[in-house]
Amino acid sequence: MQWSDDGFVLGIRRHGEANAILELMTREHGRHLGLVRGGAGSRMRPVLQPGNAVHAHWRARLDDHLGSYTIEPIALRAGALFSDAHAVFALNHIAGLTRLLPERDPHEIVFDTLETIVAHLDDQTICAMLVVRFELLMLSELGFGLDLDACAATGSPDDLIYVSPKSGRAVSRDAGEPWRERLLPLPGFLTGETGPANVKDIADGFALTGFFLSRHVLEPRGLGLPDARTHLIAAIVRKPDAA
Numbered sequence: 001m002q003w004s005d006d007g008f009v010l011g012i013r014r015h016g017e018a019n020a021i022l023e024l025m026t027r028e029h030g031r032h033l034g035l036v037r038g039g040a041g042s043r044m045r046p047v048l049q050p051g052n053a054v055h056a057h058w059r060a061r062l063d064d065h066l067g068s069y070t071i072e073p074i075a076l077r078a079g080a081l082f083s084d085a086h087a088v089f090a091l092n093h094i095a096g097l098t099r100l101l102p103e104r105d106p107h108e109i110v111f112d113t114l115e116t117i118v119a120h121l122d123d124q125t126i127c128a129m130l131v132v133r134f135e136l137l138m139l140s141e142l143g144f145g146l147d148l149d150a151c152a153a154t155g156s157p158d159d160l161i162y163v164s165p166k167s168g169r170a171v172s173r174d175a176g177e178p179w180r181e182r183l184l185p186l187p188g189f190l191t192g193e194t195g196p197a198n199v200k201d202i203a204d205g206f207a208l209t210g211f212f213l214s215r216h217v218l219e220p221r222g223l224g225l226p227d228a229r230t231h232l233i234a235a236i237v238r239k240p241d242a243a
Contacts, residue, residue, distance in 0.1 A: 002059040009052045010095040027111045034069035049078035087121040089232035128236045135209035144216040
């Protein structure tokens with residue numbers, strides 16, 4: 001059994017003295033592990049860093065075996081990101097979310113979204129907006145997607161500023177006014193508004209996705225919201241240019 005595919009490095013762990021087990025999110029083969037011979041050595045270590053894009057060739061005797069990888073670098077961005085706290089936290093967080101997907105289950109839209117996020121990690125505001133959208137995507141891929149296209153009460157796509165915590169559906173300003181204290185804010189960058197988000201928009205976005213991630217995905221697994229996510233939000237909010 002063998003295949004070749006592009007992938008993003010999610011994580012790596014040492015295996016013996018010289019080898020490593022590499023975890024990739026690949027375009028066509030999903031989240032996939034494999035052994036990299038010499039992966040713990042000085043030549044391969046810079047290539048096998050989270051956030052790097054690589055081309056992988058996987059080979060195994062049987063399809064359900066761990067198998068081995070041969071790796072070629074495509075874009076080595078990881079080294080340039082280590083000085084930005086928000087970028088490191090974002091990488092750790094999106095990698096952790098990706099691990100919620102079943103191994104070897106293709107999710108091409110997740111791969112494409114990771115590609116977009118990694119390309120914009122240097123801009124902390126755009127990065128935050130993309131991570132919130134990625135959390136929405138992960139909710140959808142895991143079977144708990146929100147309906148933010150039209151008002152749950154009127155069916156109108158206009159002036160959507162709330163989300164019902166019960167149904168996960170958008171609610172318009174007028175329809176939600178009597179219950180606004182019970183509804184979750186829906187920031188404009190999730191409804192098609194253009195332009196950069198401000199600190200409140202970002203905080204509202206993370207509050208929205210965090211509520212549904214906790215309820216539907218993490219709490220049933222006995223998990224809480226990840227520390228990397230908490231640190232990412234703090235790093236974004238305290239940046240003066242995010243205001």
